[in-house]
Amino acid sequence: MISLLRCILGLSLLLGLESVARAEPLDLALLDRVLRQYTRAVRDPTAVLVDYRGLAESEDWPRVVSNLAATDPDVLATRDAKLAFWINAYNILAIDLVVKNRPIDSIRDIGNLLRPVWKRTAGVVGGRGVSLAAIEHETLRPMGDARIHGALVCASRSCPPLRRRAWTAEDLDAQFDAALRAWLAEPTTGLRIDREDDVLYLSRVFDWFEDDFAPSGGVLAFIEPYLGERERAWLARHPAPPIRYLRYDWRLNDLAARESGD
Numbered sequence: 001m002i003s004l005l006r007c008i009l010g011l012s013l014l015l016g017l018e019s020v021a022r023a024e025p026l027d028l029a030l031l032d033r034v035l036r037q038y039t040r041a042v043r044d045p046t047a048v049l050v051d052y053r054g055l056a057e058s059e060d061w062p063r064v065v066s067n068l069a070a071t072d073p074d075v076l077a078t079r080d081a082k083l084a085f086w087i088n089a090y091n092i093l094a095i096d097l098v099v100k101n102r103p104i105d106s107i108r109d110i111g112n113l114l115r116p117v118w119k120r121t122a123g124v125v126g127g128r129g130v131s132l133a134a135i136e137h138e139t140l141r142p143m144g145d146a147r148i149h150g151a152l153v154c155a156s157r158s159c160p161p162l163r164r165r166a167w168t169a170e171d172l173d174a175q176f177d178a179a180l181r182a183w184l185a186e187p188t189t190g191l192r193i194d195r196e197d198d199v200l201y202l203s204r205v206f207d208w209f210e211d212d213f214a215p216s217g218g219v220l221a222f223i224e225p226y227l228g229e230r231e232r233a234w235l236a237r238h239p240a241p242p243i244r245y246l247r248y249d250w251r252l253n254d255l256a257a258r259e260s261g262d
Contacts, residue, residue: 026071026085027064031092031166034060039164040255045188048162049255050155055099065096069124080169083143087151087167090135093122094155097132098252106250107155146212146222149205150180157249158189158203180226189246191223193234200241204248219243 038051038058055061068089076082094107097117101110111117118133125135132154140148153162160183167175183190183203192201206219216222224235235241251257 026088026166027067028088028166028168030060030067031064031088034058034064035162035164035166039162041161041164042258046161046182046186047157047189047253048164049253049258050095050098050162051255052095052098052102052252053256055095056102061096061099064092065123068092069127072126074126078169079143080172083140083145083148084167084169084172086135086140087148089125089130090132090140091151091153091162093125093130093135094132094153097122098155098254104252106252108250141209141212144215145176146209146216147176147180149209149212150176150183153253155252157251157253158246159253160190160205161186162253177226180223184223184226184231185228189249191227191231192246193231195234198238198241200235200238200243201246202243204245206243207245 034055038054038061039048040051041048071085073082073085073089076085097110098104098107104110107117109117111120118136119131121129122132122135123130136148136152140152150160151163151167153159160179163175163179185191187201190203193199194201202219202223206213206223210219213219213222220235220239224232227235
């Protein structure tokens with residue numbers, strides 16, 4: 001009996017080692033290609049929309065999802081590598097939730113009040129089931145970089161624009177800067193100044209996660225480097241403006257809905 005147990009334990013160990021050995025790095029070239037093919041940048045409002053219908057029929061999209069499932073995040077050596085990987089993971093799984101649950105009007109339709117979509121298992125990373133909430137609140141936010149809020153895209157129209165390429169550890173600062181500038185330049189989803197009443201309107205993300213911006217000196221100090229010249233000058237003249245928050249549009253960032261006029 002003891003010999004049998006030892007054999008079973010030995011086999012389990014070998015299988016475990018094989019699983020680790022077969023863990024793949026996230027295929028950024030594949031993700032780049034899929035994002036370029038199945039997303040589109042649009043204006044009025046400025047956004048990046050996703051071709052969920054095309055992804056549902058794509059042979060490449062299941063490869064992206066299975067590649068993520070086989071990637072072991074524990075081998076990531078640097079902080080930037082971890083940030084880039086988990087941002088990619090969040091965005092991939094948010095898209096995949098929509099792909100697998102079509103047709104829906106909003107990602108929130110997947111969940112309910114008792115068990116919202118954020119807390120449901122969204123997919124597999126490194127062989128373990130994860131939720132969007134776990135990635136955001138247990139992995140990314142504790143890393144202490146509030147710029148993630150301009151990178152995480154929850155498949156909704158008021159989210160920051162989805163980056164049409166994979167996030168990478170190389171030049172991560174520049175990627176964050178570009179994402180935040182693009183988001184804050186959009187008056188319906190990022191930032192708008194009412195110059196007549198001297199009121200600053202911001203995305204509700206800055207309200208929901210206000211504490212994350214405290215290390216930067218608060219929300220206003222955080223956003224200032226990413227503003228255009230006119231907005232930065234206005235903020236210099238109004239260092240403590242009244243802040244109100246833009247309505248959050250939870251409808252899907254769906255290319256098909258845009259083309260149908262929804």
